[in-house]
Amino acid sequence: MSSNAMKQETQAEKSHGQEETKTTSVDYRSSAGQGQELRKVEVIHHNPPPPQPKSNTSGGVLASAAASVASTLQSAKEAIAGTTTTTSSSSSEQST
Numbered sequence: 001m002s003s004n005a006m007k008q009e010t011q012a013e014k015s016h017g018q019e020e021t022k023t024t025s026v027d028y029r030s031s032a033g034q035g036q037e038l039r040k041v042e043v044i045h046h047n048p049p050p051p052q053p054k055s056n057t058s059g060g061v062l063a064s065a066a067a068s069v070a071s072t073l074q075s076a077k078e079a080i081a082g083t084t085t086t087t088s089s090s091s092s093e094q095s096t
Contacts, residue, residue, distance in 0.1 A: 019047040020044060023044075024041075025042075026039070
């Protein structure tokens, strides 16, 4: 039903690291009892960037979850106490 006689590909990288491939081609179509119809077509393929290695490891997921829990607990403590404290590198240095 269709065949490509001319094909041109260009690749570009978007701002978020997403790869885009544009293919310009010519499409010939014919219906029963009709002549061939020539039509230029452009196909754009969006290829997402590969996942970060850290996000695929269970250690990376657990570290991210632990940081989220620690942040949530700190926010809850501050809300109960009615104060806002600046977190330092060592949370055991806070006095009560």
